[in-house]
Amino acid sequence: MVEKNRKKVCIIHTGGTIGMARTAKGYAPQAGFVKSTLSEIRELNAAEMPKFDLIEYSPLLDSSSISVKEWVKLAKDIEKKYNKYDGFIILHGTDTMAYTASALSFMLEELTKPVILTGSQIPLCEIRNDARDNLITALLIAGNYQIPEVCIYFESRLMRGNRAKKVSTNQLIAFDSPNFPSLADAGVKIVLNDKNIRDPGTGIQMFPIQEHPIAVIRLFPGIQFQLIEKMISSKIKAIVIEAFGSGNIPGKNAAFLKLLKKAQEKGTLILVCTQCLRGAASLGEYEASQELVKAGAVSGLDMTVEAAVTKLFYLFSKGYNMEMIKKLMETNLRGELTEHS
Ligand code: ASN
Numbered sequence: 001m002v003e004k005n006r007k008k009v010c011i012i013h014t015g016g017t018i019g020m021a022r023t024a025k026g027y028a029p030q031a032g033f034v035k036s037t038l039s040e041i042r043e044l045n046a047a048e049m050p051k052f053d054l055i056e057y058s059p060l061l062d063s064s065s066i067s068v069k070e071w072v073k074l075a076k077d078i079e080k081k082y083n084k085y086d087g088f089i090i091l092h093g094t095d096t097m098a099y100t101a102s103a104l105s106f107m108l109e110e111l112t113k114p115v116i117l118t119g120s121q122i123p124l125c126e127i128r129n130d131a132r133d134n135l136i137t138a139l140l141i142a143g144n145y146q147i148p149e150v151c152i153y154f155e156s157r158l159m160r161g162n163r164a165k166k167v168s169t170n171q172l173i174a175f176d177s178p179n180f181p182s183l184a185d186a187g188v189k190i191v192l193n194d195k196n197i198r199d200p201g202t203g204i205q206m207f208p209i210q211e212h213p214i215a216v217i218r219l220f221p222g223i224q225f226q227l228i229e230k231m232i233s234s235k236i237k238a239i240v241i242e243a244f245g246s247g248n249i250p251g252k253n254a255a256f257l258k259l260l261k262k263a264q265e266k267g268t269l270i271l272v273c274t275q276c277l278r279g280a281a282s283l284g285e286y287e288a289s290q291e292l293v294k295a296g297a298v299s300g301l302d303m304t305v306e307a308a309v310t311k312l313f314y315l316f317s318k319g320y321n322m323e324m325i326k327k328l329m330e331t332n333l334r335g336e337l338t339e340h341s
Contacts, residue, residue, distance in 0.1 A: 101161025
């Protein structure tokens with residue numbers, strides 16, 4: 001009876017540390033390794049656990065090699081298998097997990113089921129690892145809870161994917177969601193934070209995104225804007241400026257003002273995010289952001305750069321005109337930002 005009612009989850013393995021094995025060249029993805037290891041984890045057969053199918057991509061990738069092509073493949077596979085499963089798990093390297101989660105949050109429109117990315121800092125092949133717990137809890141959540149969002153599960157926290165950020169290379173708490181609370185916390189019990197979870201969509205619609213010519217410029221004192229100005233041409237569609245504090249720039253720097261003017265003349269969208277981990281870009285708050293306001297810059301508010309970049313790809317792929325894209329960049333589409341009150 002229980003067997004009949006058991007939920008079904010599709011696990012898609014893309015690569016990353018979780019399924020790596022020791023090789024002569026250091027940890028590297030190994031085809032078939034996750035499958036054989038999962039068959040040895042007794043708990044996965046418990047009645048409370050959902051049943052699962054495992055799909056292994058080939059080649060398995062360190063996530064530093066994952067890009068738009070893989071995002072589209074993932075989104076298409078999820079769309080194809082959507083009706084067969086109650087939820088989806090994506091095993092993914094941690095390095096670019098927040099980018100993939102953000103991209104999927106935009107591409108998987110009108111989501112009604114959980115899509116949870118997880119991975120680990122230590123591979124499953126090691127005696128002491130975070131892989132086993134991350135996978136078991138992510139599976140339990142994907143199978144048993146109706147969370148219609150693309151999420152990241154890592155070290156006891158379920159986070160909205162487009163709010164998450166990798167914050168540590170060596171701690172097991174590798175991710176944070178600095179500007180939005182957890183969707184669920186897995187302590188002694190798994191506690192859902194219902195009020196933070198988005199309402200379900202009307203039924204999946206997948207929109208494939210493409211890459212577009214955009215650039216991210218992180219400001220630092222002493223930056224030579226003359227070098228960057230050369231990059232601005234009518235070919236570049238948007239620049240994301242990672243500004244200081246609440247969106248401030250060296251407003252008296254002639255080379256930077258020249259760059260802003262050139263971007264404006266070429267019709268390049270100027271998006272301003274903050275370098276700070278927490279809080280938002282708030283243009284006009286300080287005199288030091290006035291030149292951005294004058295240049296018609298758009299505020300990235302409290303979006304992560306990962307969300308900002310993937311959202312730009314999504315909106316440019318939709319073919320909207322520049323005015324519409326500017327408006328939507330400041331609009332909450334998937335819970336990725338907090339709108340001005
Ligand atoms: N380099 C690995 C990756 O992103 C890191 C990890 O998964 N912990 O694929």
